[in-house]
Every structure is written in C-alpha cells, then in structure tokens.
Amino acid sequence: ALYNDASQLPNLKYDFVVIGAGAAGNVIAARLTENPKFSVLLIEAGISDQDVLGIEVPFLAPANLPNSSVTWNYTTTPQTSLNNRALAYSRGRVLGGSTSINLMTYTRGSDDEYDRWAELTGDDSWAWKNLEPFYLKSSRLVPPVDHHSTKGLVDPAVHGFGPVEVSLPGLPTELDGRVVNTSKALGAEFPFNIDIQSGDSVGVGIAQSTIGGGIRSSSSRAYLQPNVNRRNLHVLIENTVTRLVRSGPSHGVPVFKQVEFAPGPSAKRTIVTADKEVILSAGSIGTPQILMLSGIGDSLELKRLGIKPIVNLPDVGQNLQDHPIMSNYWVVNSNNTFDDVLRNTSILNADLAQWNTSKTGLFGNAPANAVALLRIPDDASIFKRVRDPAAGRRSAHFEMIFADGFAATVIPQPATGHFVTINTAVVSPTSVGSVRLASADPFAFPLIDPNFFSTSFDQFAMLSAVKAARAFMAAPPWRGFVVSRFGPVGTAETDEEIIAAARDAIVTIWHPTSTARMSPKHAPWGVVDPQLLVKGASGLRIVDASVMPIIPSAHTSGPTYILAERAAEFIKETWC
Numbered sequence: 020a021l022y023n024d025a026s027q028l029p030n031l032k033y034d035f036v037v038i039g040a041g042a043a044g045n046v047i048a049a050r051l052t053e054n055p056k057f058s059v060l061l062i063e064a065g066i067s068d069q070d071v072l073g074i075e076v077p078f079l080a081p082a083n084l085p086n087s088s089v090t091w092n093y094t095t096t097p098q099t100s101l102n103n104r105a106l107a108y109s110r111g112r113v114l115g116g117s118t119s120i121n122l123m124t125y126t127r128g129s130d131d132e133y134d135r136w137a138e139l140t141g142d143d144s145w146a147w148k149n150l151e152p153f154y155l156k157s158s159r160l161v162p163p164v165d166h167h168s169t170k171g172l173v174d175p176a177v178h179g180f181g182p183v184e185v186s187l188p189g190l191p192t193e194l195d196g197r198v199v200n201t202s203k204a205l206g207a208e209f210p211f212n213i214d215i216q217s218g219d220s221v222g223v224g225i226a227q228s229t230i231g232g233g234i235r236s237s238s239s240r241a242y243l244q245p246n247v248n249r250r251n252l253h254v255l256i257e258n259t260v261t262r263l264v265r266s267g268p269s270h271g272v273p274v275f276k277q278v279e280f281a282p283g284p285s286a287k288r289t290i291v292t293a294d295k296e297v298i299l300s301a302g303s304i305g306t307p308q309i310l311m312l313s314g315i316g317d318s319l320e321l322k323r324l325g326i327k328p329i330v331n332l333p334d335v336g337q338n339l340q341d342h343p344i345m346s347n348y349w350v351v352n353s354n355n356t357f358d359d360v361l362r363n364t365s366i367l368n369a370d371l372a373q374w375n376t377s378k379t380g381l382f383g384n385a386p387a388n389a390v391a392l393l394r395i396p397d398d399a400s401i402f403k404r405v406r407d408p409a410a411g412r413r414s415a416h417f418e419m420i421f422a423d424g425f426a427a428t429v430i431p432q433p434a435t436g437h438f439v440t441i442n443t444a445v446v447s448p449t450s451v452g453s454v455r456l457a458s459a460d461p462f463a464f465p466l467i468d469p470n471f472f473s474t475s476f477d478q479f480a481m482l483s484a485v486k487a488a489r490a491f492m493a494a495p496p497w498r499g500f501v502v503s504r505f506g507p508v509g510t511a512e513t514d515e516e517i518i519a520a521a522r523d524a525i526v527t528i529w530h531p532t533s534t535a536r537m538s539p540k541h542a543p544w545g546v547v548d549p550q551l552l553v554k555g556a557s558g559l560r561i562v563d564a565s566v567m568p569i570i571p572s573a574h575t576s577g578p579t580y581i582l583a584e585r586a587a588e589f590i591k592e593t594w595c
C-alpha cells in the first residue's frame with residue numbers, strides 16, 4: 020500500500036526498511052516482498068509517478084530537466100577545468116528515482132566491467148559469469164511499439180526475462196540507416212555491433228532504450244507498481260530520511276537499524292525500526308549524504324560540521340565519478356529532424372495526441388536513436404603516459420550518441436534550421452571528485468564536485484571522440500545530407516581550440532557512481548564489503564550506484580539493476 024503520511028502507517032517496525040525508491044530500492048523492495056514472511060517499508064522523498072506525463076512520454080524526458088517537481092535540483096560546485104561553470108546536477112525525486120527522469124539509453128556494460136569489480140573487491144560474486152543470472156532477471160527485450168522488423172539490428176539471444184522493458188526505437192529516423200551503413204563502410208575504428216548487451220560493448224548500433232509499448236519502463240513501472248499491493252510492502256512517499264539512528268552496540272560494533280524521517284524541515288520527525296536490516300538506496304548523492312548525517316564518514320570532517328562521528332570511514336562521499344558529455348552539431352539538409360516539433364506547438368500537440376492514442380510516433384521514442392561505444396587506438400600517444408583506464412578490450416573509452424535534431428545542452432536551439440546532434444562522452448574517465456556535506460542540516464543540499472575534465476586522459480578522450488564524430492559524419496552515406504558543422508564546438512579546428520570549446524560545452528550525462536564504494540572485506544579503504552554491508556557498522560547495507568567500485572563504461576541504470584538483483588539475493592540468503 021502507498022502512504023504519504025507517516026501517522027497512517029500501520030507499523031513502525033518492519034523486517035527491512037529500504038531508503039529510496041529508485042533503480043535499486045525498487046528492486047530490493049520487490050524481491051524481498053516475494054517472501055511473504057518479510058515485511059518491508061520503502062521510504063521515498065519524492066512524489067508518486069502516477070500520471071506524470073513528463074515521465075511516461077519518452078520524448079518528453081528532457082523537459083523534466085534540470086529542475087522540476089520530480090527532481091532534486093542540485094548544482095555542482097564551480098568546475099575548475101570547465102571555466103568555473105557550476106552545472107545542473109539533477110537526480111530523480113519521485114517513485115522510480117532517476118529511472119523516472121533518465122534518458123532511457125540501456126547498456127548493461129561489458130563483461131570486463133564486472134570482472135574488474137570482482138578483481139577490485141577480491142570477490143568472485145561480482146565476476147560476470149556469476150552475475151549473468153541477475154542481468155537476465157532484470158530486463159527483457161520487447162518489440163518496438165510500431166512492430167517494425169528489427170532483424171539484423173538486435174540479438175534477442177543476449178537478452179533476459181526481467182521486468183524492465185528494453186526496445187529499439189519505435190519510430191526509425193533518417194539517421195538509423197546512415198549510422199549502420201557508415202559503420203559497415205568504415206569498419207575498423209567504427210565496428211558494427213549488432214547488440215552491445217552481448218558482453219562486448221564496443222561498436223556502433225541502434226540504441227536500445229528502457230521503453231515498452233512506447234512508455235518509459237522505470238523501476239517504478241517495472242518493479243514497484245506490479246507489487247505495491249502486496250500485504251507485506253508499505254511505501255511511504257513525500258518523506259525525507261534525515262539520518263540513521265544508532266540503536267546500540269552489538270559486540271562493540273554500532274548498530275544502525277533505526278531510520279529517522281520527516282515530510283519537511285520543520286515537521287515532526289518519526290523513527291521507524293528494522294528488525295533485520297536497513298537498506299540504503301538513496302543513490303550516489305543521497306546515500307553519502309545520509310551516511311554522513313548519521314555519523315558515518317570522515318570523523319574529522321564530521322566533527323568540524325558538528326556531527327558526532329560514530330564510524331570513521333573517510334571514503335564516504337569520495338571517489339565520485341561521472342561521464343562528461345557535450346553536444347556536436349551539424350546543419351543538415353532535411354525537413355524531418357525533430358527541430359520543428361520543438362518550435363511549433365501545433366506539431367508538438369499533434370505528436371502528443373498520436374502518443375495519447377496509440378503510444379506511437381516521435382513521442383514514443385527516446386531522443387537518441389543510435390549509439391557508438393568506441394576505443395582509442397592502442398598505439399595512441401596518451402597510452403605512453405597513462406595506463407588504459409578501460410576495464411578491458413570489450414569496454415569503450417568514449418561514446419557517440421546520435422539525435423535527429425538539435426539536442427540543446429549549453430547553447431539553445433536556434434530559431435531556424437535543421438540539425439543532427441552527436442553527443443560525445445568520455446565513458447572511462449579518470450577524473451575523480453566528491454560529495455561533501457555543506458552543513459549538518461539534512462534538508463541542505465550537499466556540495467557536489469564531479470571534478471570534470473581534470474585529467475589529461477579525459478581531455479584526450481574527449482578530443483578523440485570529437486575527431487571520431489567528425490570522421491564518421493564525413494563518410495559517404497552522409498553526403499548531400501550533412502551541410503556543415505555548427506556552434507563553438509563545431510567551428511573549433513585545432514586540438515587546442517577543441518579542448519577550449521569543450522571547457523564551455525561539457526555537461527553531465529547524469530551518471531554519478533562510487534561515493535560509497537565496495538572494497539575487499541578487510542580492506543581499510545572503501546565503505547561497504549563485497550556483500551554491500553557497511554564496514555564497521557551492523558544492520559546496514561547499501562544497494563545503489565554509489566557502491567560501484569569504479570564507474571563502468573556504460574549508462575548506469577543497467578548496471579544498477581544488475582547489482583541490485585545480486586544484492587537482493589545476498590539479503591535473502593542471509594535471512595531465509
């Protein structure tokens with residue numbers, strides 16, 4: 020059942036209390052309540068996602084950004100390597116968390132990513148051969164909403180049977196055939212990859228998105244809505260967790276089985292107790308914030324803020340990683356791009372009406388139709404100075420994401436003209452930042468510093484991505500279609516000019532990870548052990564993107580679902 024008022028909750032004691040109804044939290048709540056003996060309370064700060072058009076309609080996803088009623092309206096600290104720009108850094112604040120507002124690109128990551136997690140944590144549970152069953156349980160391929168043939172563009176054999184729906188675009192664009200043909204014509208540097216969910220994620224292909232039947236498939240739609248009426252699941256929305264309360268020591272280790280929350284800064288706070296475990300799934304920003312508010316973090320820093328330190332874990336909030344992205348534009352000779360839809364209300368309304376009636380057309384698509392995950396050549400000069408940061412040969416260094424129109428990131432859409440955007444991203448970044456508390460007030464936003472573009476590798480990789488995108492668009496399939504490059508990034512010519520333009524153009528792709536990273540069981544660093552239990556504490560587990568030992572070369576919702584499915588099994592094994 021769904022509640023928005025704590026005084027109506029039938030209990031203040033549950034077996035498990037899960038904090039955050041995002042990608043991971045909804046998996047945990049759904050899987051644990053499969054056992055009728057377990058009672059679960061799921062607490063979410065945001066509102067219900069029911070009937071929110073900007074969530075359901077895939078094409079409208081960017082309209083929720085950066086600030087709306089379903090987001091945490093965060094901003095980063097001024098980014099020193101981006102000309103001191105402070106970037107919008109929204110997260111989902113609604114049932115479904117960031118999966119209700121994300122751009123829906125689905126990538127499960129290469130096998131190498133997880134084998135590296137296993138290596139970094141010294142625990143084989145995270146090796147792909149052992150994780151694959153959890154991938155298969157998390158998502159499944161469904162037909163595109165227009166039911167066109169996708170033969171040769173996807174491999175159904177590498178997909179699973181889980182609740183998150185994944186599909187190819189339901190409205191193929193004029194780009195799709197050109198992207199595939201260019202890849203096939205150029206080969207080598209741009210290999211065609213029929214399905215990046217095969218374990219080898221390097222290559223060019225048609226985008227797969229978390230969309231089913233033309234509707235966003237969020238963690239709420241996939242995991243929560245079908246199970247919300249289970250008798251053993253209570254979901255409390257519109258309540259923010261303010262801290263975990265230490266409920267006493269067990270064998271000298273502090274126990275954190277109580278959770279304090281409130282609907283707002285001046286409202287009465289309520290405490291609820293977990294008999295078995297508290298599971299923190301508040302995401303890469305919310306999770307370290309709640310830990311620090313509860314006295315778990317760098318003791319010196321906590322003292323400075325007036326918070327009583329309980330568990331000294333200096334890694335809490337450190338190691339923030341994210342993928343920097345920027346838009347490259349081309350003017351194109353076409354009237355079919357989505358540019359006019361964004362400029363003309365009657366076209367927009369017609370597309371929306373079509374979606375309302377049949378869920379088809381442009382609005383049933385994510386803004387991106389094709390993706391390329393690519394590697395910098397082995398003999399590139401950068402590797403003489405820097406160790407290859409990718410997880411392995413099946414993992415990319417950079418990405419190109421194609422949109423059939425002007426995807427506005429830093430500069431607004433021009434009033435006239437038709438465009439193609441290639442968003443270039445560094446997907447194996449070496450820049451590392453942090454999340455720190457600004458104050459001891461649980462309702463104050465934390466200080467978020469992704470420290471983007473601060474390493475020579477990240478700069479080299481972005482430069483490689485821009486050059487690759489230009490080489491791709493210069494290939495024969497684009498002749499007569501592409502007119503010219505556009506905008507400050509487009510007119511930059513030398514390496515120095517491109518890097519300089521990038522400093523003004525880079526934004527986030529919204530993939531923060533690793534702020535409560537996993538480490539080997541007895542390692543003094545890290546925040547959680549390989550079973551995701553918080554080090555030096557009892558009764559507390561973290562399950563969300565914050566525990567990733569290192570950022571994967573992938574859009575992070577897929578890997579988060581996989582790790583949450585793995586974690587649900589750890590929890591069941593512990594308590595069954």
Ligand SMILES: Cc1cc2nc3c(=O)[nH]c(=O)nc-3n(C[C@H](O)[C@H](O)[C@H](O)COP(=O)(O)OP(=O)(O)OC[C@H]3O[C@@H](n4cnc5c(N)ncnc54)[C@H](O)[C@@H]3O)c2cc1C
Nearest residue numbers: 039041042043116117121122123124260302305564574576
């Ligand atoms: C704009 C955007 C675009 C993205 N695009 C893509 C994409 O195209 N493809 C992709 O794979 N990934 C994408 N991502 C990333 C992906 O959505 C995340 O990696 C994933 O959702 C992380 O899951 P999580 O469980 O760690 O956190 P989240 O899904 O963010 O869930 C955390 C939940 O905890 C709640 N919470 C936080 N603090 C508190 C508190 N104190 N009390 C109560 N509740 C709290 C939040 O409100 C939220 O519901 C995008 C993300 C964003 C924001």
